[in-house]
Amino acid sequence: MYTARVYVTLKASVLDPQGRxxxxxxxxLGYGEVRGVRVGKVIDVTVEAPDAGAARRRVEEMGxxxxxxxxxxxxxxxxVKPASGAAVEG
Amino acid sequence: MYTARVYVTLKASVLDPQGRxxxxxxxxLGYGEVRGVRVGKVIDVTVEAPDAGAARRRVEEMGxxxxxxxxxxxxxxxxVKPASGAAVEG
Incomplete structure (x- = not known):
């Protein structure tokens, strides 16, 4: 089993109200030095696959x-890393 | 300016209905090999700071x-990386 970490981020041209x-x-809160914030998603997908390359190809397709x-x-x-037990809990 | 990429993920013991x-x-969709999905956030914070270490310390505090x-x-x-222009658009 492998766990692929996928980032899904808004394109730079798309407004991000959550980030604002x-x-x-x-x-x-006093952090006046902050010049910009963008919020996206990180999705950890754990799959059965024969090797890391196969896992990556399947998760790319899912993406x-x-x-x-x-x-x-x-x-x-x-x-794409070998899965740890904790990562597969839904 | 530096952009720090921060992951915010649910603790392994916390149920993740979005991941489910x-x-x-x-x-x-036919991806029967998927054994688990966890969804978290990725937050890119762009800050003014004298160096990358100072940027990291401030963003850790914000976290x-x-x-x-x-x-x-x-x-x-x-x-923590030097900021590109595109990253600071809100």
């Missing part, structure tokens, strides 16, 4: 088909 | 104070 809200909250919205988001697979 | 929903959707809920979540700073 976090930025304002940080300013209100294109389901995990990311190609109009507004981009996704990248950050890593 | 993604897992079921992947099964329905503890605002970005993560310590009861249910853990956070880690994945990287």
């Amino acid at each position: 809200a976090v930025e304002r909250a940080l300013h209100a 294109r088909r389901l995990l990311a919205n190609p109009v507004m988001e981009t996704f990248e697979i950050e890593s | 929903a993604v897992e079921r959707a992947l099964h329905a 503890r104070r605002l970005l993560a809920n310590p009861v249910m979540e853990t956070f880690e700073i994945e990287s």
